[in-house]
Amino acid sequence: MQEETMTRPKFGISPSxxxxxxLDDLVEDCVDLGASRSEIVEAILTAYxxxxxxxxxxxRELIVRLRQARQN
Structure with missing residues (x-):
């Protein structure tokens, strides 16, 4: 994946x-890397x-499962 030379877009999320x-647990697990929540989310999305x-x-399947879990 080639790094963008333009300004990176930013958007916020409001996770449960x-x-x-x-995410905080992962930040603690990656303290030696100095990884932030944003960097971890980006790594997860990159892998996906x-x-x-x-x-x-x-x-689509993940969204349906998430919505069902929220209703329970």
Whole structure:
């Protein structure tokens, strides 16, 4: 993946407290790297987009599961 030479777009998310806690755990686990939440989220997204899976189908399934979990 080639680094963008233009200004990187920024956008915010509001994760659930549980997701924020998991991210904080990962920040602590990566303290030797000095990784931030944003860098960890970017690494996770990079890994997701680097797969050969049908991302549209997978994403749709994940959204349905997330919404179902929120209703319970």
């Amino acid at each position: 407290p549980q997701i924020a806690h998991h 987009f680097d797969t050969d899976e049908d991302r549209s189908t997978t994403t």
